[in-house]
Amino acid sequence: MPSLQTPLGSGFGAASTAREVLAGIDLSGKTAIVTGGYSGIGTETSRALRAAGARVIVPARDTQKAKAALDGMDVELAAMDLASPSSIDAFTAAFVASGEPLHILINSAGVMACPLTRDARGYELQFATNHLGHFQLAARLWPALVRAQGARVVSLSSLGHRYASVDFDDPNFERREYDRWIAYGQSKTANALFAVGLEARGKAHGVHAFSVHPGRIVTDLARHMSVEELQKIGAVDEHGQPVIDLARGMKSPQQGAATSVWAATSAQLNGFGGVYCEDCDIAALAPEEDTTAPGSATLASGVRPWAVDPVAAERLWVLSERMTDTGI
Template sequence: MQPTDNYVPTPQAPIPSGFGPQTTAAEALGGRDLTGKTAIVTGGYSGLGLETARVLAEAGATVVVPARTPEKAAAAVAGLPRVELETLDLADPASIDAFAARFLASGRPLDILVNSAGIMATPLTRDARGYESQFAVNHLGHFQLAARLWPALKQSGDARVVSVSSRALRFAGVDLEDPNYEHREYDKWMAYGQSKSANALFAVELDRIGFAHGVRAFSVHPGTIVTDLSRHLSDDEMRGMGALDEHGNRVASDPRFKTVAQGAATSVWCAANPQLEGRGGVYCEDADIAVVAEPGSDAFSAGVAQWAIDPEAARKLWTLSEKLTGVTFR
């Protein structure tokens, strides 16, 4: 599928937006009324996803929250307006297809898709296809989900897709020859970094393809936040990150950490803020478009690695993702 000839990539440089690290998700919305809009937020029942879902719903959107265990999710979203719970397992292709089919059957356009669910630094595990779990869940699952929801995104005519990445993409690019660690030694952080680079590259190519249909895409670094995403990390690892207090509690003791409300700000900004009208395909952080990091700079410094926004790398990953999932956007 080719976009119209007038697609021009958005510069990877701050606007600037006037927001910053302390901006909350509610503030990042920019006062926009989302009445009549429909959103899907994966992972929308915990951590950053829950805050994203809450802000979008309270701004008037109908928010579909898919979960592996809807019963657990029900308690988390209790009291939120216009939230619909659904069943979805991003590690199960059949579950993805079934969820998308149910949504498409409703006949609704999809105005906002926030791919917020994910796993981090897990031991080496594989899905039923033999794919490494972080790459499979964080990237391939969301790739297949967006492909299956493509008719509804195009139906909107003014849709946004937000791919929640991470500054951890600076750990590693995507190994297109061995993305599933079949021929190299597994490293949980390199694998996580690879999946987050894939999230950013996905937004680059989706924006190019979606432009002709009014679909724009963004990737985001939410910031460093203590959420359930860290469940696979040991106490020693958490202590080294400044996220363990003297009583052994997992809390953000380092001032560089964000609150959940601040961490969800960039996702909400990309999903709905009017400042991004006519823009797309960029990596964002602190509710603004991020700078490109200097080569060799510290992995935790601001900005996005060049490899994670490279259009040619994005196209190659897209082709590989179609091959691995067996799905295409049409």
């Protein structure tokens, strides 16, 4: 069976912006939830979806910060912390109880390369926030996604998935030495595998799932990296300003949001999912022997086979159900 990881020739590319991708698409009557929708790529995602007519809900851990960031944008804010299971339950219970369908869920929030931190359950924070929080969110929103009769769930993975597969024996670094980039890579691989697992469960209900690499964009996500580190990989210039260089995958936030909204809305993806996308298209499979070192200044494209492996996706799904005490 040929791989679904075959580029379509979408007509868009690395330079495309979210607004360009949504040109001519009317999302009136559609509801979208965008985690992290008040920072960096998430802000531009929220802005573009709202401009296309969607009702946009942004759950936020810091509602005051979110309110300030989204000032002037006609979006709805709600309190939710991806590292707090009770907070996720409260937010999702209220939405599901409303009886409203959820047409688009974009899992954009995340943390990157932070020092070893554990949540209240003892789970490593990058895996807990980037993957488990979004897993629980989607599972609790399942009735609303099914109700939409054609929902899409888009999870932001990353080039960083190449740094590590999921260590199913020790996902929380309880027995192995903690490495902030390996932990980040594991969480980004998990984001991609989640799309594979959700697609397997959702396609019969009209719910399709995708993972995306938005590009290399300097946002608040890089707050745990020093200016020196960012300069070393050419992400910021001598003045500390973000560098835009499409040849190396360095994009603006508007360009970074494009693949997310393309995956969430494009008719080219009707009827299927479970694929990893980049530059507003389905990504090709990367060779097994291809390597990308954390912090590399070089551009790499494509998805590692381990991040779209259905066997690994099923194993991760079972593990995630156990760790969050939830499922579909």
